[in-house]
Amino acid sequence: MTATVVPLARIERLGLDKLGVVVAALLAVGATSPFAVFRANRIVAGEAKLFFEALPPLSAGVFALVVVAAAAVSLLRTSARLRLAMATGFAVAAAALIGNAADHLTPAGDRFARVAPAAGFWILAFAGSILFADSVVRLRLGPLARLLGLALGATALALFLWSGAWSEISILREYASRADVFWREAGVHLALAVGSLAAAAAVGLPLGVLIQRQPAARKPALNTLNAIQTIPSIALFGVLIGPLGWVAAHVPGAAALGVHGIGAAPAFLALFLYSLLPMVANTVVGIENAPPDAIDAARGMGMTGRQRLFSVELPLALPVILTGVRIVLVQNIGLATIAALIGGGGFGVFVFSGLGQTAPDLILLGALPTVLLAFAAAIILDATVELVSRARS
Amino acid sequence: MIAIERLTKIYDSLIAVDDVTMTAAAGAVTAIVGASGSGKSTLVRMINRLVEPTSGRVLIDGEDAASLPVHELRRRIGYAIQSHGLFPHCTVAQNIATVPALLGWERRRIAARVEELLHLFQLEPATFARRYPHELSGGQQQRVGVARALAAEPKVLLMDEPFGALDPLIRAKAQDDLKAIQRKLSTTILLVTHDMEEAIRLGDLIAVMDGGKLLQCAPPAEILVRPATPLIGALVGAGERPFRLLSLATAGQAAEPGAADGAAVAADADLRDVFAELLWSRRAAAPVAGADGRIIGRVTLARLIARAGTPS
Numbered sequence: 001m002t003a004t005v006v007p008l009a010r011i012e013r014l015g016l017d018k019l020g021v022v023v024a025a026l027l028a029v030g031a032t033s034p035f036a037v038f039r040a041n042r043i044v045a046g047e048a049k050l051f052f053e054a055l056p057p058l059s060a061g062v063f064a065l066v067v068v069a070a071a072a073v074s075l076l077r078t079s080a081r082l083r084l085a086m087a088t089g090f091a092v093a094a095a096a097l098i099g100n101a102a103d104h105l106t107p108a109g110d111r112f113a114r115v116a117p118a119a120g121f122w123i124l125a126f127a128g129s130i131l132f133a134d135s136v137v138r139l140r141l142g143p144l145a146r147l148l149g150l151a152l153g154a155t156a157l158a159l160f161l162w163s164g165a166w167s168e169i170s171i172l173r174e175y176a177s178r179a180d181v182f183w184r185e186a187g188v189h190l191a192l193a194v195g196s197l198a199a200a201a202a203v204g205l206p207l208g209v210l211i212q213r214q215p216a217a218r219k220p221a222l223n224t225l226n227a228i229q230t231i232p233s234i235a236l237f238g239v240l241i242g243p244l245g246w247v248a249a250h251v252p253g254a255a256a257l258g259v260h261g262i263g264a265a266p267a268f269l270a271l272f273l274y275s276l277l278p279m280v281a282n283t284v285v286g287i288e289n290a291p292p293d294a295i296d297a298a299r300g301m302g303m304t305g306r307q308r309l310f311s312v313e314l315p316l317a318l319p320v321i322l323t324g325v326r327i328v329l330v331q332n333i334g335l336a337t338i339a340a341l342i343g344g345g346g347f348g349v350f351v352f353s354g355l356g357q358t359a360p361d362l363i364l365l366g367a368l369p370t371v372l373l374a375f376a377a378a379i380i381l382d383a384t385v386e387l388v389s390r391a392r393s
Numbered sequence: 394m395i396a397i398e399r400l401t402k403i404y405d406s407l408i409a410v411d412d413v414t415m416t417a418a419a420g421a422v423t424a425i426v427g428a429s430g431s432g433k434s435t436l437v438r439m440i441n442r443l444v445e446p447t448s449g450r451v452l453i454d455g456e457d458a459a460s461l462p463v464h465e466l467r468r469r470i471g472y473a474i475q476s477h478g479l480f481p482h483c484t485v486a487q488n489i490a491t492v493p494a495l496l497g498w499e500r501r502r503i504a505a506r507v508e509e510l511l512h513l514f515q516l517e518p519a520t521f522a523r524r525y526p527h528e529l530s531g532g533q534q535q536r537v538g539v540a541r542a543l544a545a546e547p548k549v550l551l552m553d554e555p556f557g558a559l560d561p562l563i564r565a566k567a568q569d570d571l572k573a574i575q576r577k578l579s580t581t582i583l584l585v586t587h588d589m590e591e592a593i594r595l596g597d598l599i600a601v602m603d604g605g606k607l608l609q610c611a612p613p614a615e616i617l618v619r620p621a622t623p624l625i626g627a628l629v630g631a632g633e634r635p636f637r638l639l640s641l642a643t644a645g646q647a648a649e650p651g652a653a654d655g656a657a658v659a660a661d662a663d664l665r666d667v668f669a670e671l672l673w674s675r676r677a678a679a680p681v682a683g684a685d686g687r688i689i690g691r692v693t694l695a696r697l698i699a700r701a702g703t704p705s
Contacts, residue, residue, distance in 0.1 A: 291478075293474060293477065293478035294479065297472065297474060297480075297538075298491075299443060299467070300441060300472035301495070301542075302466070302492065303491075303495065304464050307495070312480060316480075316482055318482075
């Protein structure tokens with residue numbers, strides 16, 4: 001860590017990369033911290049293992065080599081392409097080695113022992129992702145290249161999962177014993193996040209157009225949505241239990257449709273309500289920001305209000321509206337985790353039962369897919385926004 | 394022909410256009426000149442009903458503009474504005490096709506029309522049709538804006554400061570091009586400008602407005618020679634007056650039989666430029682060459698000087 005206190009000017013004079021110094025320091029800390037944790041069963045305290053304890057000798061050698069290479073590439077002022085290649089290679093090596101460590105540490109045939117990535121692994125992963133993100137930024141990858149990169153990353157992840165290279169890692173052990181539930185909750189999670197987004201778009205777009213055209217309605221509408229946004233999610237779930245319970249009890253057919261005071265219905269409704277503000281506000285702002293000359297020309301050439309809306313105003317507002325969709329989707333994927341608290345299902349089920357059982361692996365089984373989904377959604381929508389706005393500016 | 398009859402627009406307590414009556418002749422360019430706030434834009438925007446008049450009426454070829462559904466009226470009238478108002482998310486071809494598409498033209502007819510207009514405005518279709526407005530220069534954007542306004546072959550074209558955003562050199566070229574295209578298509582044009590120079594250059598008729606009132610509506614020569622009010626006199630500019638008067642005629646029109654030394658001037662050059670050339674080359678006369686290069690006569694300094702003053 002001493003490297004980080006060296007004055008920046010001196011780092012430059014030495015021909016070193018500023019961010020690379022941080023990455024190299026992280027790599028050093030990560031490599032000397034425990035790489036994996038071994039536990040005799042899923043809830044007892046674990047024994048931390050350094051990389052040379054966790055890995056067979058040959059793999060430990062590969063590990064050391066890869067860490068040193070990555071540190072060298074980050075420290076020196078290397079080209080963005082080389083940095084990206086190094087980051088990719090580092091990620092693949094780290095992924096393979098953690099699987100290798102799990103195989104190595106688990107006694108043959110032991111179905112109770114658990115091997116989990118430890119602090120060192122996560123620090124290395126963090127260092128690798130900084131190197132990766134930085135090289136992507138430096139390369140100024142276009143939207144299509146980023147989408148391709150995401151697809152490649154997803155494929156690599158799928159390959160690791162399917163190949164069995166990770167099957168001894170504790171998180172996948174947790175998965176293996178509840179695969180059915182996992183996929184069911186994954187479906188619920190996506191349905192909550194994407195379904196509430198779709199509902200918010202279906203309501204928010206017309207509402208946004210409406211209040212854009214009725215300036216008098218704008219303030220009250222946006223203020224109401226703003227107020228909803230400030231209610232903490234758990235409080236909102238609580239607030240919804242009463243009315244939805246009443247609806248379930250008194251509206252014929254509502255209960256049959258799955259409307260209850262607790263469960264997926266209030267979670268869906270809460271996510272929907274949170275999603276409305278970004279959808280409505282971005283629609284209003286998007287239309288407001290359309291160039292006034294283009295609107296004047298559209299009127300002057302004889303477009304009707306509807307034609308103007310659909311062929312000028314909405315297309316011009318599209319990038320801003322899509323930015324709203326991005327905000328909502330990423331936010332909803334994260335927020336949907338909390339639905340489990342009121343029996344709404346989703347990945348939160350694993351997070352909260354993991355917390356209850358003090359089983360960190362189970363928490364990760366819920367948390368990691370949530371993070372990956374949010375990350376993928378952000379990349380996809382950012383690229384889409386860029387593709388849509390690129391043509392016109 | 395556009396007949397404006399007692400047209401008035403009142404906003405709350407502000408009288409934007411005050412009882413204006415005038416006629417814009419068919420196939421001619423009528424330039425409406427005035428300072429900002431003079432009501433000139435409002436007047437023109439009442440013709441395609443972007444602004445609904447408080448009272449009075451507009452007759453287009455004898456038909457009351459208020460009698461038509463507003464969208465149909467606007468689709469029949471070309472409309473070009475200062476900052477061109479091109480749709481940034483549409484290609485050049487899509488922009489030009491706007492009104493024909495609204496009118497439900499067949500696709501092939503639209504494509505042919507777009508190509509024809511691009512040629513007319515010297516924008517090579519293969520290069521420009523698929524470009525987006527931000528990929529064009531200011532002058533090209535302006536041409537696309539006018540091409541779009543003319544796409545559905547309107548008999549009437551309204552232009553609100555169409556050249557306002559262009560730099561002087563490009564503006565002069567754009568004005569010449571517009572004049573040439575207008576002659577070719579004989580479109581009736583109402584052009585709003587704050588620039589008297591532009592009005593004299595383009596207008597067959599100049600209407601001067603101030604404070605919502607129409608002060609004078611007359612051919613340029615008359616505006617120059619007999620301004621109806623001191624304000625118009627000031628707009629014309631005492632120092633510029635003789636030269637502007639000269640600029641209304643061409644060398645061909647002022648040519649007389651005879652020979653002269655030195656380089657010839659083109660028959661379609663305006664007399665202000667010819668006058669400048671004679672002064673600069675210290676000549677009393679210059680030969681005039683027709684479009685084919687043949688000498689058709691000469692212009693003399695004396696003749697120009699005679700034309701540059703008040704007719705007695």
